[in-house]
Amino acid sequence: MTLDRRTLIGSLATMGALSPFLALESAMAQVTADPAAKAADAHMKLMSVPGLVMHGNEQVVMLLYPGFTALDLVGPHYFFASMMGARVHLVSTGADLAPVPSDLGLAIQPTMTLAQAPRDPTVVFVPGGTTGTLDAAEDPALRRYLRDASARAQTVVSVCTGALVLGAAGLLRGRRATSHWVARDTLAHFGATPVDARVVTDGKIVTGAGVSAGLDLGVAMVAQLRGRPYAEAIMLQAEYHPEPPFPGGTPTTTPAPIAGPMRDMFAPFVDRALRLPVDP
């Protein structure tokens, strides 16, 4: 009798009949007698991976203003906040700690106001949006904070149209930068050279393309701050191997009857962006 349990399970599995049971066996194999000890041992093993900087003390300032796009911010936040030891501050441009509403009605609770924000952050991050972003770019207190903090920050970061706020603060002059495809060419208004890329690094300025580019930028930022192995660990934790169900996401890969009107819908945004102030 050679048909032991494993052989039986194997032959039934090829029939697709036992997959839930095999999966359960696989899940249970992950757990030893002492799961906590296994986890602690794993932590030590990760710490010994060459090039992986497990602990740090970065101060990351992520700005919240009314009408920001939540996904612009929450993508990078996942990566920043997953770095052990990093402190991520959600900084409201408002006068108090009231939740700040996004353009799509999702409000996030700030952890401090602009007046309380660190003057020497490791990273300053500005999300994008539409009307709210243009209002933010016209806010002298925000632009003053950005100019001041960026003088000492290691990296100044934007996703999407957040680049326009950096531009209005005079931080993109002479830089290569990117933004949401709708607004990319307006970066020239701020003295920047627009680049069609997912993430653009020029000195201490790191800019991302529209909305979802914040995830690619998040990975790139962790690699910059903690080394590529740490970024690979967080990518795995985020299960970041994207597979959009069908092509699209750029003006050239979207059917023209959709891409054309989508661009035109933002004409009022572009019109106003081109009239934003630009600090010296």
Added chain:
Amino acid sequence: MTLDRRTLIGSLATMGALSPFLALESAMAQVTADPAAKAADAHMKLMSVPGLVMHGNEQVVMLLYPGFTALDLVGPHYFFASMMGARVHLVSTGADLAPVPSDLGLAIQPTMTLAQAPRDPTVVFVPGGTTGTLDAAEDPALRRYLRDASARAQTVVSVCTGALVLGAAGLLRGRRATSHWVARDTLAHFGATPVDARVVTDGKIVTGAGVSAGLDLGVAMVAQLRGRPYAEAIMLQAEYHPEPPFPGGTPTTTPAPIAGPMRDMFAPFVDRALRLPVDP
């Protein structure tokens, strides 16, 4: 003299000297004398795209519990909330409307409590997390709401380990489903057949893989609710053509010295997941 302005600009552009000025010209070309009229016209054009359902009245319930992973929820939220006419409710499992903290310290303001949530939503959505998700799966009131609402909902959706909450509510029995790679095999504990895919649809149950899979799931959900052209429009708005800076994001594409310990770090989570209750 054949060197007109366009020729001059063209030849200088090949030298890379004038790209900011060309970009500005391009940006200004987007704006007509009346940007608002252009946008209104674009809206009409989009409405005439075959298969694009511009207006709807979906009721989308997105659950918030302490310790949820913000990116699990904010990815799909972007897509749901971008559907014109859809009402997205951020529903706290708590007793009041206090902001609900995520596992990484980002708190989102709910718009209603579970007691106030619609009993007949179009979509019910559950995000994942780690310890907080296991606590949520052990919350009888949440499981009761899910069982009740799912009887009438068009679609019941999870991202990441949110699938374990659906499983505990007895909603995955006999279904094909996915979850975060760490937890995928535990779905068998709930009577499901685990599937290694980015998004799995089985009847009215739609489950997504870990964290970042919420964006792929968001696109798929818009396509289901409003047709593929609308999903293509929102993909373009989100500039969703992801380009991770290097490979990774799965146990097999991550270097083994990182992937192994990362799996082991979640042994306590898997251990507890396999002891969750499963409603009949």
